[in-house]
Amino acid sequence: MKLTLVLLTVALCAAAHPVRSQHISLTVKNSTVENLITLVEKQTGLVFIYKKETLDQAKKVSISVQEMPVKEFLETAFKDQPFFCFLENQTVILQKRLLVHEPANTASENPSLDVSGKITDTEGVPLEGASVKVKGTKEGTSTNIRGEFILKAVGENAVLEISSIGYQVETVSLNNRPYLIIPMKRSENKLDETVVMAYGSTTKRFNVSNTGTIKAADIANQPVANPLMALQGHVPGVAISASSGLANAGARVSVLGPSTFTSGNDPLIVIDGIPYTSNLIANFGDVLGSSGTQDREGAAGSPLNFINPQDIERIDVLKDADATAIYGSRAANGAILITTKKGKAGKMSVDVSLRTGISVLTTRAKLLNTKQYLELRREAFSNYGVVPSNDRSNPNYAPDLMVWDTTRNIDLQKELLSKPVTYTNAQVSVSGGNSNVNYLISGMYNQDSSPIESVYGNNKDRKFSTHIALNTISDNRKFRTGVTFSYLYDINQLPQSDFTRDAMYLPPNVPEFFHADGSLNWAPDKSGSYTFYNPYSKRYSLYANNTANLVSRFEMGYELLPGLTLSSSVGINNMQSDDYSFNSSLQLPPEYRSFVPLFAHKGVYNIRNLVLEPLLTYKGKWGKGTVDAIAGFNYQKENRSSLSMIGRNFRNDESLWDITQAASLDLLQDVNEYKYNAGFGKFSYIHLNKYMLNLALRRDASSRFGPGSRYHDFGSVGTGWIISEENWFKKTLPFIDFAKLRISYGSSGNDQINDYAYMDLYSTSDGGLEDRPYQGNPSLRVSRLPNPYLQWEETRKLTSGLDFSMLKNRISGSISYADNRSGNQLVNYYLPSTTGSVAILKNFPGIIQNSQWEFSLNTVNISNGSIKWTTSLNLTIPRNKLLRFDNLSESPYSKVLEIGIPINIVKVFRFAGLNRETGTYQFYDKDGKITNKLRPELDKTGIIKLDREFYGGLQNTISYKSFTLDFFLYAQKQFAKDPGTIGSVNIPGNFGNMTTTVLNRWQKPGDGGIQKLASGYQDIDILANALQSDLIYRNIFYLRLKNINLNYAVPAAFVSRLHLTSARVFVQAQNIKVWTNYTGMDPENPGIIQTMPLRLTLVFGAQLSF
């Protein structure tokens, strides 16, 4: 594969535009200017733009130069010509000089001149709405859609001041030129950065919404395959965690905290304007861990694993009502907008990047070594006067003490999980264009591996992807079209289950895993039966998944009247995947193989999504302000289908590869159709560049609700005030460059429930035994209790905030406070058994409040010449509260919910310390009495809040000359189960390794620490109480050095000698180190010990552009 890759790269490099020199060596005598231009064009690849008549009176040129820089050459060659020339981004523009000495233009008579021109960006793309003013006067105008302007009767030596949002102000002296082309440089002021919104964009300056962004550069610094993982910690208010460290694992994301009891809590994901699925179809890939949110788990794997992160230009997260109301219904849980890369006009540029390195698990739990382990085991036996036995049928059977070699000492975490695997990523992209067409094409190969292996697969996750973006605009700049097309193919092969729990659980003196011949060792005892479950037997299982994902969009627009554009887009997303999984007989201890049946699973999944969206947009000036208005319609249809096959009773391992060779085959088919449409409008007004008003209104309909309640209206109002634009503010607080107050209120909805829930349906294949035929007659059975009155769940969001920038933009930041209340909850409401159902999905007037403080601060710590150090910090403090739940105490939810506290809680017994006499745990009953006899229905009076208490990230960027160092830290704090609190993932003292916390244990009256060790189930009832008590929960804090990126930009002189435009080499590391009080392996998923922790990925790479 690597060879193919290299060949591919070489082929692409060779096919690229021949690189031309930026120096000129030339000798001409008495050449015409045209001739000279042709020669220069040939040699340098520069393009000359001029009107024919400009050269009418041109003089002949004689020049002889060697290796002269282009700019110098032009100045020399055209010194005495009747035209100016200026060089801008590979284009040389020639313009006629006005001859001052000509009598017709004498300054004394009529000092004025009509001037026209064109304002473009540095790539030659016209800028609309740029303001052109004559300095020192009130004269001024703004450019049209083609970037053109005309100013009548200005002084011939007047100075024009051109400004446009997002660009640096340019001042240009006319010097008698009647026509000017003025390229504008992008502003480096962070306030003028673009912010992508639903159906449009604004700038940070005028944005009144609560949004967060990461850009291509932030993503490029991180060797991750899922864009969500690149987002973790970078945007306040967005909580993300990986559900496993395996390749293609699930990712959990929650934008505003839990806003619903039982329906889905996923944010809306939108790629280039097309809603993208936020959860896969239920599949057989449990080893990957699930997506969705912590408590409302979706299917295994994450759909965003099938998007190439390097094709992403930026990710914007919309949180508050002002930003999300326009997405109406489905954005109650926020929206994540992914914008893919587009082509840039200009000379073709080729960009090649290659990253390669290793990935290895470095996080460890502190576990006992053999000496400590055996000592504790023996103590556990002697505590109860029990003698360990080597006889399987004896309840005191202890193979670790009596059968195995007690001198072995294995670090199982190292042995089973810490094998370094390779990581490779290569991407080639080519972009270019002119003012009418721009294009971007790219190809990517990504290979990650997992440290656990299957003997039936190659244990690699390989992704191949292509991306095309093409945009056109007509000569009159009225008709534009665009297409983006991304296709990714992924092949992932893994064992069916993870080894991680084995690494925590197996005793450190576990026998050799393999015989000398490489076969598995089951360490049989005298009777011939196995004495331990060999974790490497999991290698004899397979989970293989192939997924192809197409995301494509076509759009076109036409400017009907100045500022008024009609456009329309169609988006298509099709994700097809299939998986296959089995356990072969070799996975079982030899004595089981003869009678345990062999299973295989096959699934075929298809998600098709079609979106149509006509839009009418208006931009214009109203009085002293600007208006931005949108009206549109959205139609979406999503089809999800799956066909799952469960094959039972295969005759042998060889036949497992073919599902049709099963002796019996169960088929499950699931077909879902979802339709959705909406009409919407949004009106934004900016008055005097300091007062902002946004109004949004939307009417939504979803096929998931009953015919009578499909439609619902959502809306929002957002206002902002740039207080720093006020004169009194400028006078009193001159050191504050910018301050903006914003507040917004509005509603958005949630329809993340099952399709067809309102229909009374009968099904044949829900997979249960009751669906099987009876005496040859197929079965037909009620699917679920229908509810035709289902309605939208609605979240009302109030968000206020302050954005500021001070000390010449060296310190900037924002503070936001959100108060979101989600009501009309769609609840799977428990029912008494007499209804024949466990629950019915219905709307319930419960209200959940999510209030959230978000802080972000960006500072330029050092900025002097060669050294620059910038920091950005963000912090989120979420609070969740159940505000209302009618008749809670009489409802079935009384055991799991309580008014006034978060909904993600667990009710527990309260731990009353260790009884120092007996060495056993004690608890309080509901009356505060210390006891060990607890009634689960009455005595669970303790409450553990499981949501994050806070989380945040800190990014540092230090640059010194050609070096740039970035490092990123992520921290969070939340209550979770900690295995070390009771000393083990198992019963302390029993078979199985323990955390070192168990060394502090009760041994004799008066001791504290962990309960008296038990060799068997002697105190199991007390331990069972402990496992339902607050003893096992800890407030777990962790700080992770998540990313380091050290970049070296090859000096320009050297780069140009290599005929490149830029070159850099870099080292990147992801998940470097964790500091935590957690005693398990990795606090990413605290309390979960069976999934692979995040791995350290260390890569070296280079990126070349030419």
Add this chain to the structure above:
Amino acid sequence: MKTLYYCLFIVLFTGQSCSKLVEVDPPITKLTAGNAYTNDANAISVVSSLYASLSNYSFGRPGGIGSLSALGSLYTDELGFVHLPGNGTSVYDGFYSNKLSSTTYGAEYWEGAYTDIYNCNAALNGIAESHTLTPVVKKQLLSELKFLRSLYYYFIVNLYGDVPWVTTTDYTVNARVSRTAALQVLKNIQADLR
């Protein structure tokens, strides 16, 4: 004119398939309650599922060691039970040592029986209201369903004494129903089977 073309083009481009908007058909893998009783074959399949449930499950509980015969035998000491240390309490232990209560064990068959009673009631309503079934099939199926429902009630009245008598599929009614005297339940069974 050109402008008009562009506009028409753009409008037509998206204006196409919006006719059905948010109407969805039921999935092909499922039938609506209406279709389930329109013809004999479908109606027979609905009744078959009740037999399938009865044979593969024991009132909603897995068969075999979890079945009513096994647990009932533990309860009446026809079967013995060996309590292994540390296994805590289990449904077997609950039945064997008569530790049944509303919060521990004993409700197992109550839930399962009412699920099947709901299915019986749904089928009874559906078949009774259907005008397209062959009269003889309709009569047989209604009789079978009444027998099945009686069988469930017979079992639960023997297990639990007074039980709610449920004959509708409306969950708002069924959620608030109270117990009917055991004797009255038996009388209702008798009336159904007459």
